[in-house]
Every structure is written in C-alpha cells, then in structure tokens.
Amino acid sequence: MQAIIIGAGRGSRLMPTTADTPKCFAEVGDRRILDWTLQAFAANGIDRIAFVGGYQIDKVRQAYPHFTFRHNDNWANNNILASLFYAEDLMADGFLCCYSDVLFTPAVVKRLLSSRDDAALVVDTQWLERYRERTQHPPDDAEKVTVQNGSVTRIHRAIPTPDAHGEFIGLARFSAAGAARLKQNFQRCRDQYAGQPFREAKLFEKAYFIQLLQDMIEQGERLTHVDTLGEYIEVDTQQDFEYARQHWAEMLKETR
Secondary structure (H helix, E strand, O other): OEEEEEEOOOOHHHOOOOOOOOHHHOEEOOEEHHHHHHHHHHOOOOOEEEEEEEOEHHHHHHHOOOOEEEEOOOHHHOOHHHHHHHHHHHOOOOEEEEEOOEEEOHHHHHHHHHOOOOEEEEEEOOHHHHHOOOOOOOHHHOOEEEEEOOEEEEEEOOOOHHHOOEEEEEEEEEOHHHHHHHHHHHHHHHHHHOOOOEOOEOOHHHOOHHHHHHHHHHOOOOOEEEEEOOOEEEOOOHHHHHHHHHHHHHHHHHHO
C-alpha cells in the first residue's frame, strides 16, 4: 500500500529544534521521528513511501532519496489539507496517510490495515491520560471525535472533552473507493471555496485535514474508527518532545 507522510510545515511550536531542520528530524531515542514512522510501516510490509515536503525539503531528499517526493512550494501560505493533495496523483489505488510529527507503534498500523472499511481513522481513546502533562497543547487543541455504531459522527477541536470518544492521531487509511470519494469531496470544496473561508479556516487553502473530513461526514460519507489505547505520541511542542524522549521507549516495550 502507498503511504503518504504530510510534512511540509515548519513546526514553529517546536523551536528551536526546527530552526534549521524539518520537524520530523527531531530525534527521539536513537532515531528521528520519521525513522520511527518508517519502522512502523516496514513492520507491516509498507515500503512505498511518499513525502509531501516544504520547509527544508532538500534535507529530507538528501537523507531519504528512495522516497517519492511531492513539493508543497507554498507551504508557508497553506496547511495540512493542501499538503496532502499535492500527492493526489498517488491516491488512486488506496493509501495510508499520516502527519509527520507523530509517533505510533507498528501494532497501531497493523490494526488500521486490518480494517476493511473504505475510510478509517485511528483514534486514541486513552488520550486524556497523555493530556494531563500537556499544558502547552491543551485538550481544546486536540482533534477530537465522537462516534456511534462504528462510525465517526463528528471530528472537531470544539467537541467538549467529556463528549469525546478519543483523539484522531493523524493516521488514516483509504481504500481505492474511499480515496475516490475523498478526492471528489476535496474537488467539490475547492471549486466552491477556493480563495474564500471554509468552515473555521480563513481560507480554503489554510484548512486542516479534519475540516474536510467533517464536511464529508455532513455530506453523508461514512468514516469509521480504529481505536488504540495510547501507543501514540504527538510531538508538537518542546514539552511534547521531552515527554517523548522520556516515555517512547517504554511505550514500545509495553506493546511488544
């Protein structure tokens, strides 16, 4: 299966670590965040890797020449959704995508791949335990979901914490049919909102991935959830970075 890693942004909240290197180069344990992602994919037979880069893309090109690259040359003026669709030409046969600043175990990928649904999102149902120590990235900033009968009913940061089933970790899988519907909905929204506000985004070009997903839910598309009890760390701030350095190795051991 094709994997698409979304890594164009600078990651300003991780300064000074990202002063002159991409966010996914931050080292946790004995390797970069990006290398942990590749390990989780390789353990599940995924070796077709595309990287959507922008900030410091040449450093990623040099270190990982075997990747398929897509260059978001307007990364400073757009956002995650736009970045993902720089790789639209690679989606036709189905794909798995993830944010470049997340750590997740091989077991999480295995569970996602076992889903037979056309569009599945990985959701951490143990997310609040992590947020107890996450003062620089509070629950209000989490990409929370509500669910019913196996389907995601809402994905939004504004979901009240007690109502959330969990947090979307940025890892998702789309079958060929699911990818086709994702592309159709992106094109519909782009045609309608290009250069204009889209949902909470000031401009469609600045939209987050979850804003398109929520729009799809409201259009009647079915998105399912694959749950994980932790086995995931987002590295968004220096506080997150220190937490990952202290706890990631232990988390890996617990899942073996």
